[in-house]
Amino acid sequence: MRILLADDSVLLREGLRLILTDAGHEVVDQVGNGELMVARALALRPDLVISDIRMPPSHTDEGLRAGVRLRAEWPQAPIMLLSQYIVVSYAEELLASGQGGIGYLLKDRVSDIDTFLDAVDRVAVGGMVLDPEVVAQWMGRRRVQDPLGQLTAREREVMELMAQGHTNAGIARAMVVTEGAVEKHTQRIFAKLGLRGDQEVHRRVTAVLAFLQG
Structure with missing residues:
Protein backbone atom coordinates (compact mmCIF):
# COMPACT_ATOMS: atom_id res chain seq x y z
CA MET A 1 0.00 0.00 0.00
CA PRO A 132 -4.12 -2.60 24.76
CA GLU A 133 -2.70 -0.12 27.28
CA VAL A 134 -5.00 2.59 25.93
CA VAL A 135 -7.99 0.27 26.28
CA ALA A 136 -7.00 -0.66 29.84
CA GLN A 137 -6.74 2.97 30.92
CA TRP A 138 -9.92 3.93 29.10
CA MET A 139 -11.84 1.17 30.86
CA GLY A 140 -10.61 2.52 34.20
CA ARG A 141 -12.28 5.88 33.59
CA ARG A 142 -15.76 4.76 34.63
CA ARG A 143 -18.57 7.25 34.88
CA VAL A 144 -20.89 7.35 37.88
CA GLN A 145 -23.63 5.90 35.71
CA ASP A 146 -22.63 3.21 33.25
CA PRO A 147 -24.82 3.40 30.11
CA LEU A 148 -23.68 -0.08 29.14
CA GLY A 149 -24.74 -1.80 32.34
CA GLN A 150 -27.04 -4.00 30.30
CA LEU A 151 -24.09 -5.80 28.69
CA THR A 152 -23.17 -9.18 30.10
CA ALA A 153 -19.64 -9.97 31.27
CA ARG A 154 -19.11 -12.03 28.10
CA GLU A 155 -20.30 -9.16 25.91
CA ARG A 156 -17.93 -6.78 27.68
CA GLU A 157 -15.09 -9.19 26.98
CA VAL A 158 -16.05 -9.15 23.29
CA MET A 159 -16.13 -5.34 23.35
CA GLU A 160 -12.67 -5.12 24.92
CA LEU A 161 -11.20 -7.34 22.20
CA MET A 162 -13.12 -5.42 19.54
CA ALA A 163 -11.59 -2.20 20.86
CA GLN A 164 -8.13 -3.67 20.38
CA GLY A 165 -8.97 -4.14 16.69
CA HIS A 166 -9.60 -7.87 16.59
CA THR A 167 -11.87 -9.27 13.92
CA ASN A 168 -14.59 -11.75 14.85
CA ALA A 169 -12.17 -14.54 13.98
CA GLY A 170 -9.51 -13.04 16.26
CA ILE A 171 -12.03 -12.62 19.08
CA ALA A 172 -13.12 -16.23 18.66
CA ARG A 173 -9.52 -17.44 18.98
CA ALA A 174 -8.87 -15.31 22.05
CA MET A 175 -12.07 -16.43 23.79
CA VAL A 176 -11.82 -20.04 22.54
CA VAL A 177 -15.30 -19.99 21.04
CA THR A 178 -16.70 -20.25 17.52
CA GLU A 179 -16.99 -17.31 15.15
CA GLY A 180 -20.74 -17.94 15.18
CA ALA A 181 -20.83 -17.38 18.93
CA VAL A 182 -18.90 -14.13 18.55
CA GLU A 183 -21.26 -12.99 15.80
CA LYS A 184 -24.23 -13.60 18.12
CA HIS A 185 -22.53 -11.60 20.88
CA THR A 186 -21.78 -8.68 18.54
CA GLN A 187 -25.31 -8.61 17.16
CA ARG A 188 -26.74 -8.55 20.70
CA ILE A 189 -24.32 -5.74 21.58
CA PHE A 190 -25.39 -3.72 18.53
CA ALA A 191 -29.05 -4.33 19.36
CA LYS A 192 -28.60 -3.19 22.99
CA LEU A 193 -26.87 -0.03 21.77
CA GLY A 194 -29.56 0.64 19.18
CA LEU A 195 -27.16 0.32 16.23
CA ARG A 196 -29.18 -0.88 13.26
CA GLY A 197 -27.69 -2.51 10.19
CA ASP A 198 -28.95 0.23 7.88
CA GLN A 199 -27.07 2.98 9.66
CA GLU A 200 -24.27 4.63 7.74
CA VAL A 201 -21.98 5.01 10.75
CA HIS A 202 -19.44 2.33 11.37
CA ARG A 203 -21.23 0.21 13.97
CA ARG A 204 -18.09 -1.34 15.44
CA VAL A 205 -16.44 2.05 15.95
CA THR A 206 -19.61 3.55 17.42
CA ALA A 207 -20.07 0.58 19.75
CA VAL A 208 -16.47 0.71 20.95
CA LEU A 209 -16.63 4.45 21.52
CA ALA A 210 -19.78 4.04 23.61
CA PHE A 211 -18.17 1.20 25.54
CA LEU A 212 -14.99 3.11 26.32
CA GLN A 213 -16.96 6.16 27.39
CA GLY A 214 -19.18 3.98 29.59
Missing part, protein backbone atom coordinates in the same frame (compact mmCIF):
# COMPACT_ATOMS: atom_id res chain seq x y z
CA ARG A 2 0.97 3.69 -0.28
CA ILE A 3 1.83 5.25 3.07
CA LEU A 4 2.55 8.81 4.24
CA LEU A 5 4.77 9.24 7.33
CA ALA A 6 4.54 12.29 9.61
CA ASP A 7 7.05 12.66 12.47
CA ASP A 8 9.60 15.31 13.33
CA SER A 9 12.16 12.60 14.17
CA VAL A 10 14.07 11.74 11.00
CA LEU A 11 15.46 8.66 12.75
CA LEU A 12 12.03 7.29 13.58
CA ARG A 13 10.71 8.05 10.10
CA GLU A 14 13.60 6.18 8.54
CA GLY A 15 13.04 3.23 10.86
CA LEU A 16 9.38 3.10 9.95
CA ARG A 17 10.23 3.41 6.26
CA LEU A 18 12.56 0.43 6.44
CA ILE A 19 10.00 -1.72 8.26
CA LEU A 20 7.23 -0.79 5.83
CA THR A 21 9.26 -1.16 2.63
CA ASP A 22 10.61 -4.52 3.79
CA ALA A 23 6.98 -5.59 4.11
CA GLY A 24 6.30 -4.55 0.50
CA HIS A 25 4.68 -1.17 1.13
CA GLU A 26 5.61 2.15 -0.50
CA VAL A 27 6.33 5.26 1.56
CA VAL A 28 5.13 8.00 -0.78
CA ASP A 29 6.30 10.94 1.35
CA GLN A 30 7.70 11.91 4.74
CA VAL A 31 6.92 15.16 6.57
CA GLY A 32 7.86 16.67 9.91
CA ASN A 33 4.81 18.65 11.03
CA GLY A 34 1.03 18.61 11.04
CA GLU A 35 0.47 21.29 8.43
CA LEU A 36 2.50 19.41 5.86
CA MET A 37 0.85 16.15 6.84
CA VAL A 38 -2.60 17.51 6.01
CA ALA A 39 -1.46 19.12 2.75
CA ARG A 40 0.40 16.06 1.48
CA ALA A 41 -2.31 13.63 2.55
CA LEU A 42 -4.95 15.57 0.64
CA ALA A 43 -2.69 15.83 -2.39
CA LEU A 44 -1.52 12.20 -2.44
CA ARG A 45 -4.55 10.40 -0.94
CA PRO A 46 -2.37 7.58 0.46
CA ASP A 47 -3.77 4.25 1.66
CA LEU A 48 -2.63 5.12 5.18
CA VAL A 49 -1.22 8.07 7.15
CA ILE A 50 1.06 7.20 10.07
CA SER A 51 1.56 10.23 12.30
CA ASP A 52 3.21 11.04 15.59
CA ILE A 53 0.86 12.84 17.98
CA ARG A 54 3.47 15.27 19.33
CA MET A 55 5.13 17.38 16.65
CA PRO A 56 6.40 20.97 16.26
CA PRO A 57 5.91 23.70 17.21
CA SER A 58 4.58 22.94 20.71
CA HIS A 59 5.19 19.18 20.78
CA THR A 60 1.83 18.55 22.43
CA ASP A 61 -0.97 17.31 20.17
CA GLU A 62 -0.23 18.77 16.71
CA GLY A 63 -0.45 15.34 15.06
CA LEU A 64 -3.88 14.73 16.55
CA ARG A 65 -5.10 18.19 15.53
CA ALA A 66 -3.80 17.59 12.03
CA GLY A 67 -5.66 14.27 11.93
CA VAL A 68 -8.90 15.96 12.95
CA ARG A 69 -8.43 18.62 10.25
CA LEU A 70 -7.62 15.97 7.67
CA ARG A 71 -10.77 14.04 8.50
CA ALA A 72 -12.83 17.22 8.26
CA GLU A 73 -11.83 17.42 4.58
CA TRP A 74 -11.40 13.69 3.92
CA PRO A 75 -13.73 11.82 6.33
CA GLN A 76 -12.50 8.35 5.34
CA ALA A 77 -8.81 9.17 5.73
CA PRO A 78 -7.12 6.13 7.33
CA ILE A 79 -4.89 7.37 10.17
CA MET A 80 -2.54 5.53 12.51
CA LEU A 81 -1.45 7.71 15.44
CA LEU A 82 1.72 6.88 17.35
CA SER A 83 2.49 8.17 20.82
CA GLN A 84 5.19 7.73 23.41
CA TYR A 85 2.64 8.25 26.19
CA ILE A 86 -0.96 7.22 26.75
CA VAL A 87 -3.43 10.09 26.58
CA VAL A 88 -6.86 8.50 26.36
CA SER A 89 -8.67 11.63 25.17
CA TYR A 90 -6.59 11.74 21.97
CA ALA A 91 -8.12 8.66 20.37
CA GLU A 92 -11.57 9.66 21.59
CA GLU A 93 -11.57 12.74 19.35
CA LEU A 94 -10.95 10.84 16.14
CA LEU A 95 -13.25 7.98 17.12
CA ALA A 96 -16.07 10.43 17.71
CA SER A 97 -16.66 10.74 13.96
CA GLY A 98 -17.95 7.17 13.86
CA GLN A 99 -15.66 6.36 10.93
CA GLY A 100 -13.30 3.40 10.79
CA GLY A 101 -9.70 3.45 9.66
CA ILE A 102 -8.28 4.61 12.98
CA GLY A 103 -5.32 3.35 14.99
CA TYR A 104 -3.66 4.57 18.18
CA LEU A 105 -0.53 2.70 19.24
CA LEU A 106 2.29 3.32 21.65
CA LYS A 107 5.61 3.67 19.85
CA ASP A 108 6.95 0.72 21.81
CA ARG A 109 4.60 -1.52 19.78
CA VAL A 110 6.58 -0.76 16.62
CA SER A 111 9.38 -3.00 17.91
CA ASP A 112 6.96 -5.93 17.65
CA ILE A 113 7.09 -5.78 13.88
CA ASP A 114 4.48 -8.44 13.13
CA THR A 115 1.94 -6.84 15.46
CA PHE A 116 2.67 -3.39 14.06
CA LEU A 117 2.31 -4.50 10.45
CA ASP A 118 -0.91 -6.32 11.26
CA ALA A 119 -2.26 -3.11 12.79
CA VAL A 120 -1.17 -1.15 9.70
CA ASP A 121 -3.05 -3.56 7.45
CA ARG A 122 -6.22 -3.43 9.52
CA VAL A 123 -6.38 0.35 9.77
CA ALA A 124 -5.70 0.77 6.05
CA VAL A 125 -8.78 -1.28 5.15
CA GLY A 126 -11.05 0.68 7.48
CA GLY A 127 -10.58 -1.17 10.75
CA MET A 128 -9.80 0.17 14.18
CA VAL A 129 -6.81 -0.69 16.37
CA LEU A 130 -6.27 0.65 19.88
CA ASP A 131 -3.22 -0.17 21.94
